[in-house]
Amino acid sequence: MSGPGTLDRTRPPPAEALRPLELPLFHRFRLDNGMRLLVAESSKLPEVSLRLIIEAGASGEPADRGGVAELTGRLLSEGAGPRSALQMAAWLDRLGAAFRARIGYDVAHLSMHFLSDVTPGALDYLRAVVREPAFAEAEVSRVRQERLDEIERQLDQPGILADHRFIRGVYGAHPYGRPVGGRRSTVARLGEKEVRAFHGRRYVPEGAVLIACGAVEAPAFRDAVERRFGDWAGAGSDGALRPPQASAGPGGPILVDRRHAAQAEIRVGRIGLPYGGKDFFPATVANAILGGLFNSRINMNLREDKGWTYGARSVFHFRRRAGPFVVSTAVESGAAAGAFREILAETEGLATRPPEEAELRLAKNALTLSLPRQFETPSLMTRKMVTQQVYALPEDYWETYVDRVEAVGSDEIVEVVRSHMTPESMHLVAVAAAAEVGSALAEFGQVTVEPAEPGEEAESP
């Protein structure tokens, strides 16, 4: 044992040899009906993480049926085959399994987590909810009402108000401009007919991908899935989503007035980029430097220097089409204008003060050296493979990820900022007490003050 006297505390200990990255091996299968299956065996714990991806995201909704994807997702488990809603609940809960239908813009994610000793029962359950949902009128109207109630409760959450107002301003009528789950006006009109139609057209084997990680044995699992989904038939799917178009100009700041709000919820951003496009890796590294990490420029400025906020972050919501780039924070009311100013300055500053080597190194390391951690558990492995599948990335996407991040140069970051992150293209939204912050925002243009409860949302059901 080395004595304490030999320890040099004045500098960080150097890294030791790093074990080479070993990503999990995914066995890939395809059933005759087009459904695909990816299985990674990891038997450390007796658990299984499952994700079934279905081409049933909110972007595929007809415009006047906003919310039908979400409503359909929620209703899958509210009665299926011969079982009532209550019996389905009892079945799942008796298994001790977790099931969730999370609807994204691009696809629907049906997730399960369970202990491996109930694997057959969990797969039976999944088969029932995907293939035989009952959509009984009584349950449809109940779940629709639950969804409308939830929309009303969301009006109390300043962060959600800010997110919704932001995407509406950035995307307008494009599907990315409405919240997944829809607005009150369209949800209120949805019924059994619309849900059945959406399910019939969208919940089909073509494009469906089942990803399973954990205590499974790949060939046996494949057979178990084939027995339940091999005779699943149906074809559907409409055309692809159109790319979003930027509006003429963002105009002045939008101020959603929430009287006596204790803080200002701030959003700054615009249309960003799609997943895996040519600017994807430069934008990923740029974002890590600007606001993707604790040590990023915006957080260090707004939190660690100014003390205005508990935290500030930026993110590119990469999707099949260009999802938003957004900086989000909540600051004390008196700092709202300052926050806009500093966020815009830091974003532009990424081009005028390009990252130096150490800053670039940190961002790349944070993205690449974290990979073993990002693949640690079955749930995490599942998530990484979902990304590869949903965005149709190359099969070796994660194997080549490190090299592609490493290849990003400072000049490419400057280029991404100049073409996709200019201050004048940014939409500014604040949800705050207008009396406290209103006049201070005038320096960013004509301020539009709106009530926290826009007319449409305030309507009684």
Next chain:
Amino acid sequence: MNHADSPRPDWPEVPPGRAEVRFDYEEHRLDNGLRVILHEDRGAPIAAVHLMYHVGSKDEQAGRTGFAHLFEHLLFQGSEHVGDDEHFKLIQNAGGTLNGSTWFDRTNYFETVPSSHLDLALWLESDRMGFFAPSITQEKLDNQRAVVKNERRQAYENQPYGLAFETVLRLAFPEGHPYRHPTIGFMEDLDAATLANVHEFFDLYYGPNNAVLVLAGDFEAADALRRAERYFGEIPSRPRPDPVEVEPPAMDGERREAIFDRVHVPRVYIMYHAPSFNSPEFEASDLLAHLLADGKSSRLHHDLIYDKRVAGEVHAFTWPTESVGMFFLIATARPGVSAPTLEAAMLESVADLRERGLEEAEVAGARNRARRALVQQLNGVGERADAFAHAAVLRGDPGYVNDAFGRYRAVTTEGCERLAGELFTSRRRVVLHVVPEQGKGASA
């Protein structure tokens, strides 16, 4: 359609769960009193370092609420050999992740790094344990005070129902009780914190003999122990702080209150004084929470959301606190439903459980859900390190991490019923109604 009086579900047959989980670990104590727990897992090439100090908001002095948490923030602001912004920077540069958290009973600091950087995490944690004092300044205190005040605004004051928990605590415990105030603290007390308080607090609570260090992940245990000894061994132990005295709650009658908030619908909080994390009945208490509100077949979900349709959301949970336990039932009203109506429905479900008992299959399902949740909570080395630390600090026994599976399996239907009978009484109860302010749109 109205689902009123729909029967309780028929439970399908499910084979009993047999999946076994066990994590090997060893426990050591350095000469300075630091307890070291080592758990090898050669799966992913990563290692978790978790340092938990046995100090939390319950140890705060009068007039200094929020201080333990504010102090936690200051511990990320550098130490004698670590620059002001270096802590996060070095860990992120290594591809690691990190954070800290404060609660009633403990404060923890943790990072998960590539195993090639185990020493980096040990160096950072040992530097702030052994060499923190010289680096703290008034400027850092003022900056993090502002950050924490904004955390309070963001996470509590500007959130719907955000002040509910601190109100429940105030109702549940008498003036001066260590659990009476929330960990985030109150603004005026945050304002009152001084640099002298920082030094006192550090000297009193941040010695090696008031902490547990857990290393979990890709290393060889004997080698990891040598590394822990190398970085922490020279830090002198301090006099152990006197444990704060926690009076058991009076439980001599219901406490209740109604507060206004800027919300659209009412929410009802019902808290019962309950078994603590240290109690032999903790698992039964946790199972009652699963039975009441985990899953759509659970009692409150079925009765309040599906059947009577008076609630939009229901929650039940028991806090794993060290000295006194708290069991919460929370329900958010549907528009048009009043808080008293909602409360009556909640109490009716609880009374039904108490008086008519539970079905074997219902409890078996809750057991399966609890065991699944346990596995999911323990599947990463960071989560496992956290669990070992909690078990060691709050229960004095890291082996609880493994014993928990058997303990949940051993809870019987009669055990749940007996505990429900004891727990769900008005004298143990605190009731809070959070109701919309006038003119906010709900007909409460």
